[in-house]
Amino acid sequence: MTQQDWLADPLYRDAVADLLGVLAYGELTAFVRLAGDAEMSPTQPLKASVASLAVAEFRHYEMLVSRMADMGIDPEQAMAPFIAPIDAFHERTRPSTWLEGLVKAYVGDGIATDFYREIAAYVDPSTQELVHSAMADVGQADFVVKVVREAIKDDPKVAGRLALWGRRLVGEALSQAQQVAVERDALASLLVGGVGTGRPSADLAELGRMFARLTDEHTRRMGRLGLAA
Template structure:
């Protein structure tokens, strides 16, 4: 089993690994909403990247002497609840979820990775989503808005719902945390909750504008 100083890393890797696993399932299912095979393949590629990232994280947990299932178990309920409550109804909502949800997660993980050192810090940074996937999703959102300007309002409301659900479930993640991860975040002065929220909000606002949506 890992030494006590590894508990925070194990908790974080378990949380991220589960996020990747559920994202794979979600993207693979949402690909069926694509209007053509090209777009279906693009979302399939995104799903493949997620499961590859999951494998890297699971392998690292194994090196630390932890079963991936054990590390992920505390976070199953809140993360699954997020996906269950935000199932997209069409292609535009699917790419908006990929664009908004993945980006917020990446922003948070990029922040928390600063509290780590060594290979685990780099691993977290490595599994962040590639910018080309965000570019693809943003382009699809802009195309949908250009085809029907009224879609912008609907997708803006959808994006706000996604953020609200993400924040709600983040509270449940915090409640599920066994203390080590919370302590890791608290040790980093950059992770002051108010300052962190402002940074995440500013990045989200910029992304929404880039995709032609209102915050």
């Protein structure tokens, strides 16, 4: 099946619009938050490093918006349903320190990234390639790991506070991702609506394995930071 064959199904087209819309707004908010983190950075080199991460996130946003426009999808309409839930998530998980902001960018955004990569397994190859490109690590992983580990080395008490923060983030991020998927029928259809359409779909057992993979990946990220999951 070509991408046009897939997009001929109105429900699938709506699902792709939802997927690209939620990713685009997520990338836009990531840019805004990292730009704010850059302002809070304690040194000029750190400020420059975080600012460069913010720029990379904005490029991903532009990539997604451009592809939606090429597909005849209105980017503003595609993002609109996700503004309130994503903003609410960020309001609930507002960091109180610069280090918490970095951990959120790595751990909290990482959970969302993993979730939408899982969903991308059920879209056409062209859209799947776009999603993986937009979700690619822009260097934040190595940067955050280095900064957090150095902070823990300087003050071991930091580890306990950041570990608690990481646990809170994973709960909020998983809850938010599930809520978005459930409340958007078209998006949910990517996971469970492929039967009879020639598209792949997931059964309940696979959905269970998917969330187990998300949890395992979170544990791995926390371990890289030197934090207990």
